[in-house]
Amino acid sequence: MEHPFGTIKFWWDQGALLTRGKSNVQAELSLSALACNMRRVLAIIGVNGLKEALESLRAKVREAHRMGLRQQMAESRSFPFGCCIFGLA
Secondary structure, three states: OOOHHHHHHHHHOOOOOOOHHHHHHHHHHHOOOOOOOOHHHHHHHHHHHHHHHHHHHHHHHHHHHHHHHHHHHHOOOOOOOOOOOOOOO
């Protein structure tokens, strides 16, 4: 956890927090850590590698969602809308 904070403070010249209050400070640190991690990802695998990883993740999420809907339909036979509307049939 030390690496993101050191990077945020040094490279982005953010010595002090800009917000007050626990939830606001938590949100500020989360966004800064996300930006730091995205920068590292791009440096390590590049834009094309990130695109490929996101497409792979998207396919896995779609499949998991599709399987969850099929299981829900099998369990309750009274599904409120058709899966074909969403392209999940």
